[in-house]
Amino acid sequence: MNILVDSVLKKKIQIENRKHRRGIYYLWLFEKISFALVIAYIVLFPIYCVATGEFVSTNMRTGELSYFLVAMLTSTFGSMGLAAVLFIYVLRIRLEHTFIGGRIDEMIEIVDDKLFYIFRIKYQTPADKRNIVV
Secondary structure, three states: OEEEOOHHHHHHHHHHHHHHOHHHHHHHHHHHHHHHHHHHHHHHHHHHHHHHOOOOEEOOOOOOEEOHHHHHHHHHHHHHHHHHHHHHHHHHHHHHHHHHHOEEEEEEEEEOOEEEEEEEEOOOOOOOOOEEEO
8 A cells, every 4th residue: 555745735834833833933034125126226226326316426438427326226125135035945945845745755655564764864765775764
């Protein structure tokens, strides 16, 4: 008798686990708030600079306004913020997978009055190798 683990149900369990584990939930919330703040900075900082004239310089030869410094600051701090959000995301996913989600290709098998739990650890075990617990 083979019993396979449903991946959709497992994903729902991971989401419920995230909600009930305070540390992971706060990390998830911090990740979402940080991402929203970085996107708001990327959108609103250039608007602020154009409206107030901050970091806008005048080209000495042509007399035209140069927005190079605005673009440089926006891209530099925006990319650093997105990199920080990516780091937080990877940390959260690693913590979630440590608790529940790191196993894939799970199967429970009953043979000769013995229960076999077969699984593979994501990114660590090759596809042709399985861990077996009897």
